[in-house]
Amino acid sequence: MxxxxxxxxxxxxxxxxxxxxxxxxxxxxxxxxxxxxxxxxxxxxxxxxxxxxxxxxxxxxxxxxxxxxxxxxxxxxxxxxxxxxxxxxxxxxxxxxxxxxxxxxxxxxxxxxxxxxxxxxxxxxxxxxxxxxxxxxxxxxxxxxxxxxxxxxxxxxxxxxxxxxxxxxxxxxxxxxxxxxxxxxxxxxxxxxxxxxxxxxxxxxxxxxxxxxxxxxxxxxxxxxxxxxxxxxxxxxxxxxxxxxxxxxxxxKNKYYLGVGPAAHSFNHKSRQYNVSNNALYVRAIADNKIPATIEPLTRENQINDYILTSLRTMWGTSFHTIKEKWGYDLLQSNRSLIERLKAGGMCRIDAGKIVLTEKGFLLADKIASGLFVNS
Ligand code: SF4
Structure with a gap:
């Protein structure tokens, strides 16, 4: 979908x-x-x-x-x-x-x-x-x-x-x-x-x-x-x-989306695309049958980090299994001590193979996500 x-x-x-x-x-x-x-x-x-x-x-x-x-x-x-x-x-x-x-x-x-x-x-x-x-x-x-x-x-x-x-x-x-x-x-x-x-x-x-x-x-x-x-x-x-x-x-949940119109973004797992933020330039390009978009290819690390950043902001949390299956990366193993510290500080819980932030953790979600990021 x-x-x-x-x-x-x-x-x-x-x-x-x-x-x-x-x-x-x-x-x-x-x-x-x-x-x-x-x-x-x-x-x-x-x-x-x-x-x-x-x-x-x-x-x-x-x-x-x-x-x-x-x-x-x-x-x-x-x-x-x-x-x-x-x-x-x-x-x-x-x-x-x-x-x-x-x-x-x-x-x-x-x-x-x-x-x-x-x-x-x-x-x-x-x-x-x-x-x-x-x-x-x-x-x-x-x-x-x-x-x-x-x-x-x-x-x-x-x-x-x-x-x-x-x-x-x-x-x-x-x-x-x-x-x-x-x-x-x-x-x-x-x-x-x-x-x-x-x-x-x-x-x-x-x-x-x-x-x-x-x-x-x-x-x-x-x-x-x-x-x-x-x-x-x-x-x-x-x-x-x-x-x-x-x-x-x-x-x-990291699903595909197509964004149309000036300044709209699109995402298809392999890349993000950003349409030009200018109405006149947008109209002119489309009249020439061109999509006026900047394309940013996503590396494996970008894809994992995007998934961590977005999923951690939700009550569904970040699934270790999804990351292992899609990208062959063991998030839990690679961050065991950080995750233990977050748990001890009441920032997260581990629930059915997922790290899920608590209300206290939500306040620091972006910081926690960047601590879990894979470095390229
Ligand atoms: S400027 Fe327009 S898009 Fe921005 S918040 Fe106001 S109404 Fe919404």
């Missing part, structure tokens, strides 16, 4: 923390959508014999698009790929774009999962991050979604935004839990260089909470969501039983 990711590179305005590729000018919408449909036809061999089980419209802001574009993109996927019956089809949406008309047309187009970028219910936090919507709009969009056909709904939140007290974050979670979405993704604010926050930080103008403050917000998050019956299945992802994101789980 494989997934298809479609990157929609347009946003109404730039959030100050965001370093995804997007343009706030929508004048290239028509040519970009045409080019994505054509890229889908040009790359139909990429997924080989694998059937497509998930389709994900991300960005950028796919909910900005007129529904007719969404229908065209999905039609192109069905025309060129072998899609299973009943795939998971997700659209990322922002609160300001939610309307009855859009919800109905998305549903008719075959979308069955909605991922809503709320980020916060606090007007000060939303304005500070330069989000388009305010708290009232976030609540109104959730009310509308609640009475629509969409039941498989994710809500994104961001924590660790402003120093001070944890009251704001607790309130955000309390409000969200009243809606009880089946899936919640919560991310720690990270300051990326090429963003407004990155520039403010370089000039010493950004007030950022320290790591301890963010770690406390993470602990509040885990404890409140687990108390409400959510399963913590990936560092930043929680769901009610049976509602894991199939598309994102495939990334974490």
């Amino acid at each position: 494989a997934g298809i990711y479609i990157h929609i590179p347009f946003c109404q305005q730039a959030c100050y923390y965001c370093d995804f590729y997007f343009s706030t000018s929508q004048k290239l919408t028509d040519p970009v959508i045409d080019a994505i449909c054509k890229e889908l036809s040009l790359r139909k061999k990429y997924t080989g014999d694998e059937k497509i089980s998930t389709i994900y419209l991300g960005g950028g802001t796919p909910s900005l698009l007129k529904p007719a574009y969404i229908t065209r993109l999905l039609d192109a996927v069905y025309a060129y790929y072998n899609v299973i019956t009943g795939p998971e089809v997700t659209i990322e949406a922002n609160p300001e774009d939610i309307s009855r008309t859009k919800l109905n047309t998305w549903e008719k187009a075959g979308i069955n999962r909605l991922s809503l970028g709320v980020q916060s219910f606090d007007n000060k936090v939303l304005a500070y991050m330069n989000r388009v919507h305010n708290a009232g709009k976030a609540l109104a969009s959730l009310d509308m979604i609640r009475t629509s056909a969409f039941k498989n709904v994710n809500v994104d939140l961001i924590y660790g935004v402003l120093p001070g007290s944890h009251k704001r974050w607790e309130k955000d979670l309390e409000i969200l839990l009243k809606y009880r979405p089946v899936h919640i993704s919560a991310y720690n604010l990270t300051i990326e260089e090429n963003t407004v926050f990155g520039r403010w930080a370089r000039r010493g103008k950004l007030q950022v909470p320290d790591d301890d403050f963010s770690a406390e917000e993470y602990e509040i998050l885990v404890s409140m969501l687990e108390h409400e019956g959510y399963l913590h299945y990936e560092i930043s992802n929680f769901c009610l039983p049976g509602y894991e994101s199939q598309h994102n789980s495939a990334y974490w």
